[in-house]
Amino acid sequence: MKKRKIAIIIIVLFLLASGLVIFLTVPKMSPEDRRRQEIIEAFEEKIYESPQAYVPDEETAHGILQAQGRLLRKESPENEVRQMELELENAYGMDAVNLRDMQPETAKDLKKACEYMYSTYPVLQGYLTNIELRDEVTESVAAVALFECDTYITNLSPELYPIVIKKQVLLRAKDFENPRRLENSVTINVRDGYWTEGTDVSAVLVHELGHALVSCILSHKYGLDNAVLIDEQLSDAYAKYNEQQLADHQEFVKEVCNTAFDQYRQQHGEISYEDFCGQISGYAKGEQEDGGISYDETVAEAISHVYVHGKDSADAAKLILEQIKKSIEEYQ
Numbered sequence: 001m002k003k004r005k006i007a008i009i010i011i012v013l014f015l016l017a018s019g020l021v022i023f024l025t026v027p028k029m030s031p032e033d034r035r036r037q038e039i040i041e042a043f044e045e046k047i048y049e050s051p052q053a054y055v056p057d058e059e060t061a062h063g064i065l066q067a068q069g070r071l072l073r074k075e076s077p078e079n080e081v082r083q084m085e086l087e088l089e090n091a092y093g094m095d096a097v098n099l100r101d102m103q104p105e106t107a108k109d110l111k112k113a114c115e116y117m118y119s120t121y122p123v124l125q126g127y128l129t130n131i132e133l134r135d136e137v138t139e140s141v142a143a144v145a146l147f148e149c150d151t152y153i154t155n156l157s158p159e160l161y162p163i164v165i166k167k168q169v170l171l172r173a174k175d176f177e178n179p180r181r182l183e184n185s186v187t188i189n190v191r192d193g194y195w196t197e198g199t200d201v202s203a204v205l206v207h208e209l210g211h212a213l214v215s216c217i218l219s220h221k222y223g224l225d226n227a228v229l230i231d232e233q234l235s236d237a238y239a240k241y242n243e244q245q246l247a248d249h250q251e252f253v254k255e256v257c258n259t260a261f262d263q264y265r266q267q268h269g270e271i272s273y274e275d276f277c278g279q280i281s282g283y284a285k286g287e288q289e290d291g292g293i294s295y296d297e298t299v300a301e302a303i304s305h306v307y308v309h310g311k312d313s314a315d316a317a318k319l320i321l322e323q324i325k326k327s328i329e330e331y332q
């Protein structure tokens with residue numbers, strides 16, 4: 001009887017001691033971390049058209065962008081393209097890369113474009129949140145790729161902020177999943193003088209990352225840096241940044257192009273602005289469907305031109321890039 005009692009006491013003591021060990025070794029989650037995790041988990045199972053949520057901080061915002069961006073990604077660790085999605089996310093601090101049925105040869109072009117842009121302009125690191133294949137990128141039938149920075153999550157409460165923004169490169173699936181179709185459209189655009197001689201798929205992607213670079217410089221200029229959570233404090237900065245992205249208010253890129261144009265005329269004599277841009281490419285003239293001029297397109301074309309031609313680039317493109325590099329130094 002006594003032996004049995006002792007045995008029971010020993011067992012109880014053992015259980016208490018092991019319970020204590022577990023209690024001490026299991027990391028305890030703070031209420032904030034638990035709340036953060038709950039918000040992110042709510043986004044892990046369903047794609048939302050226009051999500052609404054109260055997002056308390058930057059970390060939760062990135063958690064949601066990751067959960068949503070990876071939701072439609074195909075799971076297959078052996079596939080070369082699946083591996084490349086993870087590599088791009090890790091190397092450049094992106095939340096999610098989703099390349100759907102992109103062929104390995106096109107994914108390699110994308111990787112090449114990223115390698116060039118992120119090593120030439122390290123300021124881009126961590127700026128872009130997503131790269132995604134979509135059925136359509138805009139209403140325009142001509143657009144195969146697009147950079148956009150847009151509101152992604154709006155606030156649940158009647159107050160406007162905080163909101164979460166998403167900075168992404170969108171690629172049209174029917175082109176980027178079909179290498180022959182994509183090459184064909186590149187060939188036609190080069191033949192028509194729309195893009196510079198020597199443009200390939202990677203140069204088209206460099207052009208889009210060029211738009212992301214301009215947007216990144218603006219976000220530094222207005223003090224947003226790489227933020228994706230816009231709260232009340234950042235709201236004024238975000239309004240200024242957003243305004244600059246609109247075609248009619250492109251003061252920053254307009255000044256970049258005009259300064260480069262003035263420098264060119266000082267060095268080489270009089271030339272029309274159209275001929276100056278024409279050295280870069282047909283598209284660099286920035287003429288838009290609505291009859292306006294997009295300086296943003298001129299800058300993106302200059303970046304792509306220098307990627308294609310290197311030291312043999314047209315002076316117009318080189319001078320525009322000098323201005324871009326100057327502004328990166330200024331705002332960092």
Ligand SMILES: [Zn+2]
Pocket residue numbers: 207208211297300
């Ligand atoms: Zn463009």
